[in-house]
Structure formats: C-alpha cells, structure tokens
Amino acid sequence: MQDTLGAFLPGTIIQRPPHRSEPLSGLSFAVKDLFDVGGDVTGCGNPDWAASHDTPETDAWAVDALRGAGATLIGKTITDEISLGLLGINKFYGTPLNPRAPDRVPGGSSSGSASAVAGGLVHVALGTDSGGSVRTPASFCGIYGLRPTHGRISVAGLMTQAPSFDTVGYFTRDAQTFSRVGAVLLGEPIADALLPxxxxxxxxxxxxxxxxxxxxxxxxxxxxxxxxxxxxxxxxxxxxxxxxxxxxxxxxxxxxxxxxxxxxxxxxxxxxxxxxxxxxxxxxxxxxxxxxxxxxxxxxxxxxxxxxxxxxxxxxxxxxxxxxxxxxxxxxxxxxxxxxxxxxxxxxxxxxxxxxxxxxxxxxxxxxxxxxxxxxxxxxxxxxxxxxxxxxxxxxxxx
Known part of the structure; x- marks a missing residue:
C-alpha cells in the first residue's frame, strides 16, 4: 500500500493478519498511535514519548477484537502530539491530508485514522475520543465516526490522557461497514429499528x-x-x-x-x-x-x-x-x-x-x-x- 496521504507513521505499515475469518473478513484497518500493537512501540504522537517507553508485547483490546473478527491490520496512524489536539496538526510527523478538502486540516487528534479511511487506504480505523477526537475528524473528512458511551468499549492497551473522558471510537466510509464493526466492538447485534x-x-x-x-x-x-x-x-x-x-x-x-x-x-x-x-x-x-x-x-x-x-x-x-x-x-x-x-x-x-x-x-x-x-x-x-x-x-x- 502506498501512503499517499501522509496518514501513517513512517515505518509502521506492518500488515498483521487476522486471527480468524469472520465476521469482518476482507476488511482492512488502521489504528491510531495510542493503541498498543504487539512488537511496535506506542509513540503517542511524540518521538520523546516513543523513546522513553517500552515496546508492548500484546495488542490493545480493540485491536485484538478486530483481528479476532477477521480484519487485517495495516498499520499505525498519526495522532496529534500526546493526543492533545482537535485539528490534526503534528509538528514532528506532519499533518495528514484531508482527502475531501486538501487545503484544510483533517481534524484531530485521530487525524491519520480519519484520513486513511476517507482516502480509501483502509476500510476501518480505530481512533480515540476524549474531547472530540473522533467526532471532529469524522465531520471534517466526511466519514462516519462513533464516540461510544464512556466505558462501553474497553480501553485496555490504550494510552489514556483523561480517564474520565477517554473512549475508543472508530471511522468508516459507509454505514454498512460502520454497523458491522460496531457489532464487533460492542459485542451485540445492530438490529433494525424505526428512528426514535x-x-x-x-x-x-x-x-x-x-x-x-x-x-x-x-x-x-x-x-x-x-x-x-x-x-x-x-x-x-x-x-x-x-x-x-x-x-x-x-x-x-x-x-x-x-x-x-x-x-x-x-x-x-x-x-x-x-x-x-x-x-x-x-x-x-x-x-x-x-x-x-x-x-x-x-x-x-x-x-x-x-x-x-x-x-x-x-x-x-x-x-x-x-x-x-x-x-x-x-x-x-x-x-x-x-x-x-x-x-x-x-x-x-x-x-x-x-x-x-x-x-x-x-x-x-x-x-x-x-x-x-x-x-x-x-x-x-x-x-x-x-x-x-x-x-x-x-x-x-x-x-
């Protein structure tokens, strides 16, 4: 895969296969550089953080859940420094492209994840949302984004910054994929229902x-x-x-x-x-x-x-x-x-x-x-x- 958007961290297109084949078989995903991926340091958007922390041995819960449901992990995406940002700007690794508005910011701090999905590099990307870090880039890049109920999706293996606010969220380009991934991360079916x-x-x-x-x-x-x-x-x-x-x-x-x-x-x-x-x-x-x-x-x-x-x-x-x-x-x-x-x-x-x-x-x-x-x-x-x-x-x- 060619990262034409500057969405991925250098050297982190790692291609990890799924553990099983269903129900997300055929989908690829990326993860914000706050999630642990076994064998790769969690850099938190800052090179000094990466240099001062050990490499995790195992995947974060959400990463493991998607791989366990059949999705292929492609790599790790850029985040605002230590996730403190809402615009997607990173002094050290660059600002990912907003594929829908290339002269404007993609939104952050889950900027690389939103860029990768909006630009079609992956089907799904994990982000985090404390103060708006999934919702803002979803809006700016024209994709679906969820911030779940606080505590609804496990943050195990995630670098949290404000624990009473931090959540695991995700992006997709279309509503059907959005629903499929939601069912996996929530552990329950997404049933059809009339609008409330x-x-x-x-x-x-x-x-x-x-x-x-x-x-x-x-x-x-x-x-x-x-x-x-x-x-x-x-x-x-x-x-x-x-x-x-x-x-x-x-x-x-x-x-x-x-x-x-x-x-x-x-x-x-x-x-x-x-x-x-x-x-x-x-x-x-x-x-x-x-x-x-x-x-x-x-x-x-x-x-x-x-x-x-x-x-x-x-x-x-x-x-x-x-x-x-x-x-x-x-x-x-x-x-x-x-x-x-x-x-x-x-x-x-x-x-x-x-x-x-x-x-x-x-x-x-x-x-x-x-x-x-x-x-x-x-x-x-x-x-x-x-x-x-x-x-x-x-x-x-x-x-």
Whole structure:
C-alpha cells in the first residue's frame, strides 16, 4: 500500500493478519498511535514519548477484537502530539491530508485514522475520543465516526490522557461497514429499528457559523419528515458553561497523566501543546468541585431528556475545517469553538455519532446524533437507517 496521504507513521505499515475469518473478513484497518500493537512501540504522537517507553508485547483490546473478527491490520496512524489536539496538526510527523478538502486540516487528534479511511487506504480505523477526537475528524473528512458511551468499549492497551473522558471510537466510509464493526466492538447485534424521536438542540445550532448552519438545515428538515422531532435549547442557562467546566476537568486529568513524564524527560513539544502545560495545571479546589457538580447535573439533565427513547441532534462542529497553514491564533480559536459542542457528550459520557450528511461547497459538514447512555447499538442503527432511507452518505456504500 502506498501512503499517499501522509496518514501513517513512517515505518509502521506492518500488515498483521487476522486471527480468524469472520465476521469482518476482507476488511482492512488502521489504528491510531495510542493503541498498543504487539512488537511496535506506542509513540503517542511524540518521538520523546516513543523513546522513553517500552515496546508492548500484546495488542490493545480493540485491536485484538478486530483481528479476532477477521480484519487485517495495516498499520499505525498519526495522532496529534500526546493526543492533545482537535485539528490534526503534528509538528514532528506532519499533518495528514484531508482527502475531501486538501487545503484544510483533517481534524484531530485521530487525524491519520480519519484520513486513511476517507482516502480509501483502509476500510476501518480505530481512533480515540476524549474531547472530540473522533467526532471532529469524522465531520471534517466526511466519514462516519462513533464516540461510544464512556466505558462501553474497553480501553485496555490504550494510552489514556483523561480517564474520565477517554473512549475508543472508530471511522468508516459507509454505514454498512460502520454497523458491522460496531457489532464487533460492542459485542451485540445492530438490529433494525424505526428512528426514535429526535430532539433538535436549538442552542447548539445557534453556535454554528453560517456555512455549517446553511449546509445542515435541509437535512434537519428532512428528519422532520421521517420521525417525530421537536426543537428546544439543551442548556438550562448558558451553553458555553458546559465547555468551560469540561476544560477544567480534562485539564486536571491530563496534567495528572503527563506531569511526571514531562518533569523526568523534558520532552520536545510544539508551542501549542507546550502552552497546555505552561501553568502546571493549577486549578483550585473550588473550581474542580464546581466542575464535578456541573458534570453530574448535566448528565442528569441529558439522561432525563433522552430517557432511553430519544436522540439529540446537533452540528458535529460549529465551524468548517480551517486552512492547513493557519496561524497559531486561528488554531487556538478553532479548538475553542469546536469544544463548545463536542463537550456535550464528553462531559456527560453519552454516545455520539457523526454522520456525513452535507457539504458546504466541496467541504464536508457532519451532523451528530447523541444517544442515551448505553444506547450505542440503537445509535449505530439510526445511522444505518438514515443512510439507507435518505442516501445521506458522501460515499457509495461498500458491499
């Protein structure tokens, strides 16, 4: 395979065969460089991390699950440095190409995985999602992406950065493959079902820039013809408070994860990643307590709203992907805007799927559904139903 997209880490196209032949026989997959693959160091997107850690002997749970279901592992894909990013930029290994918008970023931190799938190098790719690292590149590259219910898919053998947020997610180009892989990783069938009631999160759409809003509105209108929908604001108060509290919690956790390693190794970082550690994670006890209380209240609010029978509809990202050569100030502003919406599922631990439903000119725009807690299989089934009944995918479905 020729990596024409810069999606794979140099020297990591390793071609590991499946353990068995079903039910994913014939599918190839790639894994983000946070997953252990036996015999290859887990580099975490940073050469100093790779140099200071031992090579794992066994595969991560999710890697083993896909190989055990008949899929062939092709190699390891680029991630933002130590997975702290939402745009797909890596100072050391480069920025993978966005096949749908080559002059724009692919989204991160599961950037290489999304690029490899969107560009047709593999059928499936594993990513991780803490603050939006599957959902954002799925939207930017025009593919399907799942962030599961927190804890639903094992993170064994995964380099985690913020344990109360980290999840194992994945990408595909088409809804049928999306469903097949979901059944394996969830360990349950994806049954056909009627679309549930859909709640349109009006305050989430209000945060979207005009190009994203304009692209998504026709699809949202079509949803109303397919199932019961109603529109209401998600937040009881200021929606941006959700992102503010997520930043406090996630920052506290990733500082705890990396502080000792940084102190011991003094690693090289890009200025953007180094800036995330500049204050040594100083968060007051009161700030942390307030964020934890807010998270509990937000989770209850969404659990009550969705009630095991509704799904929430919102833009995956409020912005289109920015230019590959964007200035540092634009990068920081874009990340903050993205988190304003990706924080919702991250803060509450709920499953979310990004659907490749629309474009603004040639640029993909993803629409998201957030499901009820543990409702990952119905969420994937809803994606498959929409793809079949609305022909919303940007790619033709694979057999």
């Amino acid at each position: 009631e859909i709640v349109i999160a009006s305050d989430c759409f209000a945060l979207a820039d005009a190009p994203a809003w304009d692209a998504l509105q026709p699809v949202v209108g079509r949803l109303g013809n397919a199932t019961a929908t109603h529109s209401l604001p998600l937040a009881d108060g200021e929606l941006l408070d959700w992102a503010r509290h997520q930043r406090v919690l996630q920052k506290s956790e990733f500082h705890a994860t990396f502080r000792d390693w940084i102190d011991r190794v003094n690693p090289r970082f890009s200025s953007e990643v180094a800036g995330a550690f500049a204050d040594d994670g100083r968060i007051t006890v009161d700030e942390l307590a307030a964020a934890k209380a807010f998270r509990a209240a937000a989770a209850k609010r969404l659990d009550d709203l969705l009630d095991g029978r509704r799904m929430l509809c919102l833009p995956t990202s409020p912005i289109l992907p920015i230019a590959r050569n964007a200035r540092l100030s634009e990068i920081r502003a874009a990340v903050n805007r993205i988190v304003d919406l990706t924080c919702i599922a991250g803060l509450t631990g709920l499953p979310q799927v990004s659907l490749p439903v629309a474009t603004s000119g040639p640029i993909p725009v993803g629409l998201s559904l957030i499901g009820w807690r543990g409702g990952d299989a119905p969420l994937i089934a809803a994606a498959r139903t929409l793809a079949r009944d609305f022909s919303i995918g940007l790619f033709e479905e694979q057999p």
